[in-house]
Each structure stands twice: as structure tokens, then as C-alpha cells.
Amino acid sequence: MEERKIGKVGITKMAFSRKQKKAFLTAAVTAGVYLSFRYLLPLVFPFLAAYLMALFLRPSAAFLEKRLRISFRGRTIGIPIGVIGGVELILLCILLFVLLAAGGRRFMEELERFLEELPGRMEELSLLGGQFEQSAERFLHLPAGRLGQLFRGTGLQGGGQVKEILLPQLLQKSVPAAARLREALHRRQAA
Numbered sequence: 001m002e003e004r005k006i007g008k009v010g011i012t013k014m015a016f017s018r019k020q021k022k023a024f025l026t027a028a029v030t031a032g033v034y035l036s037f038r039y040l041l042p043l044v045f046p047f048l049a050a051y052l053m054a055l056f057l058r059p060s061a062a063f064l065e066k067r068l069r070i071s072f073r074g075r076t077i078g079i080p081i082g083v084i085g086g087v088e089l090i091l092l093c094i095l096l097f098v099l100l101a102a103g104g105r106r107f108m109e110e111l112e113r114f115l116e117e118l119p120g121r122m123e124e125l126s127l128l129g130g131q132f133e134q135s136a137e138r139f140l141h142l143p144a145g146r147l148g149q150l151f152r153g154t155g156l157q158g159g160g161q162v163k164e165i166l167l168p169q170l171l172q173k174s175v176p177a178a179a180r181l182r183e184a185l186h187r188r189q190a191a
Contacts, residue, residue, distance in 0.1 A: 053089065061085040 016024070061084040068084070070077045133147050 054085065057085050057088050057092070061088055 058081075061081050064084045065079060065081045068079050070079070134144075136142075137144060137147050
């Protein structure tokens with residue numbers, strides 16, 4: 001920010017840099033968008049939805065207005081576009097209601113089937129977890145049941161038990177393995 005003197009009186013005017021102006025403009029636009037969505041959109045949304053619906057239905061209503069003519073006692077009477085649009089809107093609402101009802105019924109059927117199958121799926125997941133636990137214990141060279149003891153009894157305070165149960169076992173097995181790996185790398189480099 002730079003200060004400049006204006007006139008003889010000594011009034012200083014603050015001049016903002018280009019980056020500061022851009023940051024202020026970005027913040028102002030963001031605040032404007034937020035405030036318009038927060039306070040203005042709930043007031044304007046019903047009118048916006050009605051306008052979009054009318055815009056969507058207007059071409060078909062105009063087509064039907066040109067095509068639908070009723071002859072009554074020698075006079076041709078046209079149906080107003082507003083009446084046609086209203087009937088189309090009612091039919092569209094009925095169609096949406098039927099689709100939602102059918103979809104809701106289908107959703108409830110799927111939810112019921114899911115809830116019926118849930119106990120079996122949970123049992124399969126439990127078996128898979130047990131198999132994973134056993135293979136992890138074999139891979140880490142831990143005694144059988146050590147990971148199960150760690151995860152079943154911990155809850156949210158698992159850090160202390162990890163230090164007490166798992167780390168001594170891992171350190172005991174990993175230090176000799178690291179030494180063997182180092183020796184193998186040295187032999188390979190020497191060859």
C-alpha cells in the first residue's frame with residue numbers, strides 16, 4: 001500500500017496494489033454471491049421455477065394452440081394458450097407423482113431386501129476380517145490372536161496397547177530382518 005499527498009493541505013490517499021485490488025474484488029464477489037444465495041434465492045426461487053416451467057412448456061402449448069380448433073355453430077373457437085399450458089402442467093405433475101411413487105416403492109423393496117440380506121453379509125465380512133487378521137499375523141510374525149486382542153480391546157485408546165503389544169513383537173522380528181537385508185545389499189554391491 002502506498003501513500004500519496006494530495007494538494008497543499010497534506011491529505012494522504014491510500015493507493016492499493018493490483019494484487020490487493022484483485023483480492024478485495026474476489027472477496028466482495030464471494031460475499032455477494034453468498035448473501036444472494038442465503039437471503040435472495042429463497043424469495044426468488046419460486047418465481048424462477050415457474051418461469052423455467054413456463055419456458056419449458058411454451059413450445060408444446062403454442063403447437064397445440066395452433067392445432068386445436070373447435071368448431072361450434074359455424075364459429076371456430078381456439079383454446080387459449082394459458083389453458084393448454086395449465087393442462088400440460090397438471091399432466092406433468094401427475095406424471096412426476098406417478099414416477100416418484102413407483103420409484104419410492106422400488107426403493108422400499110430394495111431396502112427391505114438389503115435389510116434381509118444384511119446379517120449374512122455381516123457374517124461374510126466378519127469371516128473376511130478374520131482371514132485378513134490371520135494373514136497379517138503370519139506376515140508380521142506375530143503370535144496367533146495378538147492383532148485380534150489389540151483391535152477388540154482398544155476402542156479409541158489403542159495407542160497405548162499398540163506400544164505394549166505390537167511394537168515389541170515387530171521390533172524383535174524387524175531388526176534381524178533389516179540386518180540381513182543390509183548384508184545382502186552389501187554382498188550385491190561387492191559382486
